[in-house]
Amino acid sequence: MIEELRFGGVSVPAHAFFVGLGVVLASVVFVLEARRRGALREESLVAVTGALVGGAVGMRLSGWAEHLDPALNPGIVEAWMFGARSILGGLTGAYVGVLVAKRLIGYRERTGDLFAPAVAIGMAVGRLGCFLTEAPGRPTALPWGVHAPATVPECPGCLAGQAMHPSFLYEVVFQLAAFGALLWARGRVDRPGELFTLYLGAYAVFRFLVEFTRANETVWLDLTRPQWFLMPGLALLAVRLTYGYRKGFYDRLLPGRGERPLLTGVRLSPAGEEDR
Template sequence: MEPVVVVGWWTVPTHGLFVGLGVAVAAVVFVAEARRRGAPAEQSLVAVAGALVGGAIGMRLSGWAEHLDPDLNPSLLEAWMFGSRSVLGGLTGAYAGVLVAKRLIGYRERTGDLFAPAVALGMAVGRIGCHLTEAPGRPTGLPWGVHAPATTPGCPGCLAGQAMHPSFLYEIAFHLAAFAALWWLRSRITRPGELFTLYVAAYAAFRFLVEFTRANETVWLDLTRPQWFLVPGLLLVAARLGYGYRRGFYDPLVRKKEMRA
């Protein structure tokens, strides 16, 4: 566990450092893709600003409605100051922030396809900080299980010296693969918004499954809070993928697969 990184005279929190690097990497990819697609610069910057503001709000307030019993939840101020910093909350807030920002300036073009590869690569970098500072996952007997220091917060398995799933490494691998796939698909899936739809669907399904290896608390039917948060989203993206498939949005992929078969 490496809670801080020392760079010269500076002592920087490890998690914050990699989150910042992830945002910087995502910004570079976003700008490159916006230029390639000829997206208007001012409108794109407004969308990015909306994503950053909405993401910060969503991440900080994600723990506000953590319990069904309102008395167990923190106040808005407490959630803002000491919230759980949920990635899912941040992504939801970022999406809402982009929608609000675009509505304010009257920009109606879809920008999700610009964000998809940028978010994927940025998430891969940011999750390095999680791997270095947070509890890895649930105990496992698999050969690639990892050990973390007993001082790792919220990690009973660390105290017991158990090998655990490297759940954040799983997520880093997923996002790197997603970035590569999205980069390859960006000139093949031409329907506006569909690249973003594919990424959201893939990440929602992956995150639901990887939660079974995470150290998060289960709340009902052996599912964690992130999994219950994802259940309605998975139903929506499944319906959205079916809609796109029936209308031929993904034909370039389907036809290539059929030709290879």
């Protein structure tokens, strides 16, 4: 594991470096996408600010409600200073932050489609920092299993010298694939907000499944806290995506359901032959 990166005579925490780089890259992609869509205005930049502030608050305070028993959770100050840095908490906080920022300035246009590619590429880069500094995942016999030093905290597999799932690299691959898919799909999904909905649905399903390879503690029915956190959202997203599918919002993404050319000026005779 690599705790620090050195640039000349300067040492930088590896996790913070890649998270910061991911935020910068996501911001650049957001600006480029907003410019492409003609939506690069003061209001959209306020939405970005809301996302950054809300994401930071959500990520830092996510450990405040880690346990159902309030007595087991840290105080707000302790959670802010030393709590876990949950990606799901950060995403939730960012979403709320955008809603609050837009509400404050009376901005009603949907901005989710601008954020979707930016979030995907930012997450791909940020997860490299997690891979370099955190416990990889559960033990595995697969040939690409990785080993980590016994000094990595909260990692029984590290102490035992076992090969483990590179679970954070799985997410890097998913986010890069999602970024490419979003760029491909953005010209085929015209309804505002649907691109972001598709990304959220895909990521929620992926994150639920990849948790089976993560080193997170299981709390009930062999499921982790992130999985229990995701289940209500998965149900809501399933309903929302089903609605969009039935309304034809995604027809241009699906083979056989895209727009078909209409025949004009053609009349069939009773025998079935074309009569022009």
